[in-house]
Amino acid sequence: MTRLCIQGGVLADQTETAQDLYCAEGKIVGIGAAPADFTVEQEVDAKGCLVMPGAIDLAVCLTPIGEFRPTALSESRAAVAGGVTTVCSLVETQPIPDSPAAVRLLMEQVADAGLVHLKSLGAAMQDLGDTQLSSLGALREVGCVGISNGLRPYANLLVLRRVMEYASSQDLTVFYHPMDHALAGEGCAHEGATAAHLGLPGVPSAAETAALAQMMALVQDTGARVHFCRLSCAAAVDILEIGLDTGLPVSADVAIHQLFLTEEAVEGFEANAHVLPPLRTEADQHRLREAVRKGVIRAICSDHRPLDPDAKAAPFPATRPGIAGVETLVPLSLKLVSDGVLSLETAIARLTAGPAEILGRPVPTLEPGATADLCVVRQNESWTFEASNMHSAGHNTPFDGWTLQDRVVATIRDGRLVYA
Amino acid sequence: MSDQTVLFPNASAARCQLDEQGRLRHFLSIEGLPVALLEEILEMARSFQSASGRSTQKIPLLRGKTIVNLFFEASTRTRTTFELAAKRLSADVLNLDMATAATTKGESLLDTLRNLQAMHCDMFVVRHHESGAAHFIVQHVEDHVSVINAGDGRHAHPTQAMLDMFTLRQHFPDFSQIAVTIVGDILHSRVARSEIQALRAFGIGEIRVVAPRTLLPQEVQSLGVVSYASIEEGLAGAHAAILLRLQKERMHGSFVPNESEYYRLYGLTRARVELLAKDGIVMHPGPVNRGVEAESAVVDGPRSVILQQVRNGIAVRMAILSMAMRGRIW
Known part of the structure; x- marks a missing residue:
């Protein structure tokens, strides 16, 4: 070597x-x-x-369902070009990681590319459906660090509770996207002034907070370890803080785009700003930034979803949500430092130590003896x-x-x- | 407000609706257009209306031009008036009912457009069920093609708004002193959004909306209106009531309990008409659900200008079609 x-x-x-x-x-x-x-x-x-530990990105979709261009190789290249050395894969990939074979296939593809470390999430439900559990024990044995159903719904709270109980007995963290699907409906933008102006179906903040509060009750009930993915609104941070203060085994992340963009980015039917959960208000952004600073939110991730150009070539509500963000994760997170939002130490912690802890991995350091996963950043x-x-096959940014x-x-x- | 004032200067529509000389190129939404240009549309519509006193009279303004009515959503009234307007301007008109055509066979909207463009059409009049469809189409058509928005999702229906301004102007020459109340399903209505933008652009004194909260967008006040849950309060002293159609499917989504309750709380009855100013008028973009949005006697009554709106629709659309083509023919 x-x-x-x-x-x-x-x-x-x-x-x-x-x-x-x-x-x-x-x-x-x-x-x-x-x-x-x-x-x-x-x-x-x-x-x-600046030499820092390589970033750990909790949310990278390498081979998204329904897209043809992104491959494990192209997206691994994008990750390392963005200073990311470890990616945690989203479950909305093809093949859906609901079996050991599917998980192994992705692991092999990423290993063949030979660029990044992969931590896999398994699909909580078979085929990302809403009632039939995947073989979670087998998924754990093959190396999954947690389970998730992505943005797909669970049939009801009883099913979700069983998922949590079963996962905790297999020592798996449940990665949960708080979104009440009935409240979110066909929404494609924050239910606020921009949606009112453009006549877009809205996703209310309550779609997130209602789901989050219910889940918090189930965490209290089951003691299961839950990670909340992609918080988007101020009120969700309030609920998270209560959970943390109560000592519940929960954690949360935020997508980097939520720390820089608001609902106004959608004006002009800008399809590249179509994400789920949607971009929200300035007040939400302010609260999310504060939560990152205080450590209430422990990880910043990219929510990398590379899309073929056709996926964004349609009237706004018909476009697929998502941003190919892995290449901008580190530069934008460091911009939070130059913008005076975070200290350098905090920004690096939210890109390295925070996500490592969420994944149950050792905290990356620059000490002798540590794994040499590093990123060199030219500043100023x-x-x-x-x-x-962009190196990603998706140029949706x-x-x-x-x-x-x-x-x-x-x-x-x-x-x-x-x-x- | 000066003649060149643009009400929403940052709207992307402002950038693509006008050509370099500031002439109308596409007509997608009211916002982004200078008030002077909106006034010019009304002025030109007036000239067409006196010219077309005899309804068969044709003007050779768009002779040799091909206009495609591209309707991805069913429509009778709007499509018909666009067709009549185009024919009176001597254009060739192609009506494509896309609701049953290629796109339902899996062809993408973009492919449909490219095919039509290859046939050398000069203008697309588009209605589509998704908000932002007309903007999307403008971004993908060649330079020689004009796009007119005939209704996109919940977003905009600017020609309806212009014909309503035309109608309103016939009754109230001074807009600054009047109050206009829009009643009904604001949330799902592209007519409401365009109407509000047009009323603001023309400097209407007071704009009110009346609906239960289920039919109002969140932060409706950001649109520049005052909202009322009570129709009595909303109508008091107003000079025009613009009623919106209540789609039947709203009864299934728990937006309103049923038609009779809606009529009882929000229907425009003869008694409620009396709350309007003395010379107040009743408008409706049609088609009317009699006994839901309004009592039949009100629809057919002396205050109703609903048929006048339809009549004006032809002249206003003639004005918009010819102005959008002007850069290309004059």
Whole structure:
């Protein structure tokens, strides 16, 4: 395995002074000075750059249902180009990960691509249906870290309660997207001023809070470990805080686009801003940012859903929701630092330690002995993000043309340079 | 408000409805259009109406042009008046009932458009069940094609709004002093949205909406209206009541209990008409559910201008069709 030296970067958990970082056998083996007998075989110039642990993205759809272009390879490339070294796959993939064979297939595809680590979620219900449990024990044995039904509904609270009980007996975390499907209906935008203006069917915030509050009651009842995916509104943060204060075994994440865009991004029927849950108000965004800062929300993820161009080429309500976001996750999260929303330490924690804990993994560090999953970011140099330059097969992004200050210039996984 | 004022300057519609010279190119929604241009539409409609006093009279303005009525949703009145308007301007008209045609066989909207474009049509008059359909189509047609929105989902029905402004103007030359009340299913109504934008653009003194909360959008006040749950309060002293059609399917989604309760609470009865200003009028985009939105005697009564609206629809649509083609023919 290559012996790698990352030269002259500022290490994220250290002081401001630049230090070299040495990797061998997939691990970090030295900081500042090379260990004895270390011969540098490959160098990564990190002068003037930040060196941080590779990001762990809790929500990446590698091969989405119904799309033809995105593959495990194309989306792995996108991930490492965005400084992401570990992806947790969404269950809305084809084949649906409701059997060990399907999960193994995705694992093999990602391993063949050889770029990122994969943590798999299993489909809670067979075929992502609403009543028939998948073989959760078998999914765990094949390596699933949790289960989810994605944005698909469970038949009723009884089924959901059984899912939670069964999952907890298999030591699986339930990844739950809080959305009451009757309240959300055919909605495709936040039920607010923009939806009123454009005549779009709305998704009320109550679709999220009602589902979240019910789920919180079931967590109290069952003691099952639950992770809430993609919170979108202020009132949901309030409910989450109550749950955390009560000591319930819950956690939550937010998609990065919710921290930058509001319902107004949909104006002009902008299909690239069509996401579920929908982009909400400024007040919601403010509360979500605050929750990320305080650690109430422990992870920022991309909710990466690459789509074929046809999926967005229709009148707004008929377009498929989703943003191909894995390449903008790290740059935008660091923009929260330059915008004064988060400290650098907090931003990195929400991209690394937070998601690692949610997945039950060791917290990534830059200490000798740690796995050499790293990301090198050039800071304070304006660049323009362009959809046409994306590595993902899906170019569906509302951030096309945004000026950013932080750019991923190299990504190292298991001590190997996988992007530069 | 100056002549060049655009009511919603940031609306994307503002960018694509006008050409570089500020002339009408597509007609998608009221917002984004300068008041002067809206006034010009009314002015031109007036000239067509006196010219077409004899209804058979044809004007050779659009001779040699092909207009396609592209209706993805059933419509009789709107399609017919567009057809009549186009024929009076001597255009060739193609009526395509897309509700039963190619798109239901799985062809995408985009493919349908490309095929029609290949046949060298000059204008699409589009009705579609999805909000934003007309905007989407504009983004994908070639430069030589004009698009007229004949109703998209819940979003907009701007020609209806213009013919209602035309009708309203016939009765009230000074808009600044009048109050207009829209009654009914605001939530699902593209007519309501365009109507409100037009009323605001023309500087109507006061715009009210009346409906139970189930039929009002959240944050309806952001549209620039005052909402009332009571029809009596909403109508008091108003100069025009614009009634909206209550679709039968609303009774199934728990929006309203049943037609008779709706009529009892929100139907325009003869007694309620008396709450309007002395010279107040009753409007309805049609088709009317008699005994639901209004009492028959009100529909046929002296205050009703419903048939006048239909008549005006032809002249107003003639004006819009010819103005949208002007950059290409004059």
